[in-house]
Amino acid sequence: MTEPAIEVRKLWKRFGQVDAVAGVDLDVPPGAFLVLLGPSGCGKTTVLRLLAGLEEPTTGEIRIGGRTVASGAQGTMVPPAGRGAGLVFQSYALWPHMTVWGNIEWPLKVARWSPADRSARVREVLSLLSIEDLEGRYPSEISGGQQQRVAIARTLAPRPRVLLFDEPLSNLDAKLRVEMRAELLRIHRATGATSVYVTHDQIEALALATHVAVMREGRIEQVAPPADILATPATPFVATFVGTPPGNVVPAVVHEGRFWWHDVDLAPAGGVSEGERRWLLYRPEQISVCAEPGPRRVQVTLAEALPLVGRTVLTCWHGSSRITAVVDRVVRLDPGATLYLGLPDAPATSYADNGSQAGGA
Numbered sequence: 001m002t003e004p005a006i007e008v009r010k011l012w013k014r015f016g017q018v019d020a021v022a023g024v025d026l027d028v029p030p031g032a033f034l035v036l037l038g039p040s041g042c043g044k045t046t047v048l049r050l051l052a053g054l055e056e057p058t059t060g061e062i063r064i065g066g067r068t069v070a071s072g073a074q075g076t077m078v079p080p081a082g083r084g085a086g087l088v089f090q091s092y093a094l095w096p097h098m099t100v101w102g103n104i105e106w107p108l109k110v111a112r113w114s115p116a117d118r119s120a121r122v123r124e125v126l127s128l129l130s131i132e133d134l135e136g137r138y139p140s141e142i143s144g145g146q147q148q149r150v151a152i153a154r155t156l157a158p159r160p161r162v163l164l165f166d167e168p169l170s171n172l173d174a175k176l177r178v179e180m181r182a183e184l185l186r187i188h189r190a191t192g193a194t195s196v197y198v199t200h201d202q203i204e205a206l207a208l209a210t211h212v213a214v215m216r217e218g219r220i221e222q223v224a225p226p227a228d229i230l231a232t233p234a235t236p237f238v239a240t241f242v243g244t245p246p247g248n249v250v251p252a253v254v255h256e257g258r259f260w261w262h263d264v265d266l267a268p269a270g271g272v273s274e275g276e277r278r279w280l281l282y283r284p285e286q287i288s289v290c291a292e293p294g295p296r297r298v299q300v301t302l303a304e305a306l307p308l309v310g311r312t313v314l315t316c317w318h319g320s321s322r323i324t325a326v327v328d329r330v331v332r333l334d335p336g337a338t339l340y341l342g343l344p345d346a347p348a349t350s351y352a353d354n355g356s357q358a359g360g361a
């Protein structure tokens, strides 16, 4: 097996009373495009800043390219410039008094490249980002999308082995975001650099990633290729966080050999003991919409019916539980309507109740 490009062991970062990162372990294979996905405040930016060397770990270790760059135990802390990692932020922070050329050349000057090497490399990344014609302009003379290209070019210039992105596309409009996504994939393939990319936009995550790490409250709940995260979510949180729309996880209790959710008899509880609790996963596309009550039908109130290319996403409430269903037709229903959602014979999967609440149910 090839050595991981990035290895993170028991990484912990505490700010005062807040555990921003609370025991992260991660191996990123060379050339991977790892997306860190998770809700606001779960520690994504802090992980990136720890990798970049902008924060010092409270405890734990980071190795980049086999070399320890941060270690709580050994007191090692390699400064950002010595890590071979380039960071692209959401705000591009270009030097306003320098041209596009000057901005891209700057990190190479700092790294003491020769004038001839600098010039050749700036030309190369200008061409990689298709911004050759902007080289003489100042940041105030180019658009936001172009500024983001310049910021990426500037980060690529010194040939970092590792590229770190913190929501780099979130300031761009929807159309430009889609274009830049494709560009980033092309650049990732062209440079072969290992990338760690932070977003809370799932579509972006699923479109770009070779691997997705789903974070929650400073921890990683699952790392897997995007298709596997969708097909086999490892925890109730992942199941209810990932997917458009995400899965429904229902808290069920076993009574007389069957799973019950309130007064709804859901399914046989094969082997699970009386009184035990489980989280049952029902995918939105497994749920049907009915007008009448019946077995395995849950009475709900419609919150929203969202038409989506020939389908409708129905968001409903059963008490304080939200349930989402996708039906293959256009449904015209008003919010507030009473419906019955028909659950399938068996859930997609079930999770042991280890006390951690799922996101949705």
Ligand SMILES: Nc1ncnc2c1ncn2[C@@H]1O[C@H](COP(=O)(O)OP(=O)(O)OP(=O)(O)O)[C@@H](O)[C@H]1O
Residues within 6 Å of the ligand: 015, 016, 018, 019, 020, 038, 039, 040, 041, 042, 043, 044, 045, 046, 047, 200
């Ligand atoms: N310098 C700091 N001092 C104190 N607390 C901090 C600091 N930086 C981050 N935190 C806290 O650490 C937690 C994780 O923050 P972080 O910025 O890593 O989250 P995030 O996942 O990037 O969120 P978002 O999606 O909103 O950008 C939050 O509770 C945040 O308030």
Ligand SMILES: [Mg+2]
Residues within 6 Å of the ligand: 044, 045, 046
């Ligand atoms: Mg952040």
